[in-house]
Amino acid sequence: MEVLIVGSGHMARGIGTRLVAGGHQVRIAARNHDAARTLAAELDGDATGEPIGRLGAASVVVLALPYPATRMVAEQLAGELVGRVLVDIANPVNIGTFDDLVTPPGVSAAEQVAKAVPGAKVVKAFNTTFAANLTAGGPLDVFIAGDDETACDQVAALTADGGMRPILVGGLRHAYTLESFQLLHMKVQDQIGGNYTTSLELDRRQ
Template identity: 60%
Template sequence: MEVLIVGAGGMARGIGLRLVRGGHQVRIANREPDKAADLAAELGGSAVGEPLDSAAGAEVIVLALPYEGSREVARLWAEQLSGKILVDISNPVDYETFDGLVTPPGRSGADEIAAAAPGARVVKAFNTTFAGRLANTGRLDVFIAGDDIEARKLVAGLCEDADLRPIDVGGLKHALALETFQLLHMKVQGEIDGNWSTALTIAP
């Protein structure tokens, strides 16, 4: 499957490595094409880098950007994204205090991104995983929320291919809980000496 990852940072790298290992074709798009090309070269396989121009051709688009950037890309590409699966991995956290989300009360970042691209099939995923853990091998839990059941199943399949355990939590309304979980996960990193390498897992 062809997956377009928007962004060239740590999360783009981690998700890209997993997908390439799983046999998928990965495109990296970034406002700085050199960074996209460098990451694609690191990923290997059939990965390619390109400017941040278009979502054309991709079956799945992963917004591997901070919340504000993801919402802006969704707005700019709204028409192109109609009918496509749009994966939001962002956490709209107040990074000055780590004491709340920056979205309106009762609204998740995924809700805001879905509103910016109303025709997209928005799926929340990967927001509870840290970049460093994703880039390594080993099975991690990925919580998935979205109103389109088939879109959730497809993203779950990508996770399985990437040696990740998908956990389907239901509709997009649950994205707010996932973002709140990750806010707390981030907030306690210093207290637990987590070094941004811990993982949220449901253990038997």
């Protein structure tokens, strides 16, 4: 699958690492073309870097950006995004309180993105996985929510190809729960000695 990752930060690197490991064609797009090219060169595989703008043959576009940049970029690319799978990974955490989200009660960042690009198939994924664990490889649960089942299945396949376990939780409205829980996951890092290296997992009992 050809996947365009928008962003050149830690999450872009982590998701890019997994997609390349899964044998997929990865394009990194960033406002800073050099940063995109540098990251692409550092990923194994034949990843390429480019400026943000053209979506080309990418069937899946991952917004590996913080909130609210996700919304703004989605709006900018709205016309081109129609018919494509759009993966939102954002956590709209209120960094002032670190105890709230900045989105309105009950409304997820993912649903806001979906509203901004009505023709795109928006899927929430990778918001519960810290970048370090994505980049490091190894088992990882990826919670996926979306209204388009085929789109969810595509993201699940990309996830499984990258050595992770996809967990499909249902419609996009459940993105609110994923975002809310991840706030809790983030805020307890000090308490559990995690330093953003824990993973949210549904382990199987032995």
